[in-house]
Amino acid sequence: MAETEMEYRVELFNRLAQTCFNKCVDKRYKESELNMGENSCIDRCVSKYWQVNSMIGQMLSAGGRPPM
Amino acid sequence: MDKNMLAALEGLPEEDKARMSAMIDHLQLRDSLRMYNSLVERCFTDCIDNFTRKTLQKQEETCVTRCAEKFLKHSMRVGMRFAELNSQAATQD
Numbered sequence: 001m002a003e004t005e006m007e008y009r010v011e012l013f014n015r016l017a018q019t020c021f022n023k024c025v026d027k028r029y030k031e032s033e034l035n036m037g038e039n040s041c042i043d044r045c046v047s048k049y050w051q052v053n054s055m056i057g058q059m060l061s062a063g064g065r066p067p068m
Numbered sequence: 069m070d071k072n073m074l075a076a077l078e079g080l081p082e083e084d085k086a087r088m089s090a091m092i093d094h095l096q097l098r099d100s101l102r103m104y105n106s107l108v109e110r111c112f113t114d115c116i117d118n119f120t121r122k123t124l125q126k127q128e129e130t131c132v133t134r135c136a137e138k139f140l141k142h143s144m145r146v147g148m149r150f151a152e153l154n155s156q157a158a159t160q161d
Contacts, residue, residue: 034142
């Protein structure tokens, strides 16, 4: 159903944002702007996360249930 | 994210559109509240370590402000990229 799909998308976005923030942003918060390095890292992180998401999606739909 | 979602409703019959639109509002509200809570937890965890005083010190306030602003900017950027990848994926199907 489209509703479940939408909830899935929201969840995906939230997990993606949390994960890439943890991976890419310096927790010392020396400033409130994102620097160039962080920006690049974020873009690449989102891209890779997306690819992993597709991979796993394909694996799950091809193989059916994951082996127990 | 909302504009893309609203565009996707275009082809639906009226009552489905209304139901989906209400659902989007509900999800957005729930999501905003969740974001609020997790942002507080994150910035508190990252910025506050010292409990010898009960009021926030200036540097703690500064840290929290920067943390929140940074996360919100980050979230906007992620949203942009997410939308780009979403529309790429849609055209590939």
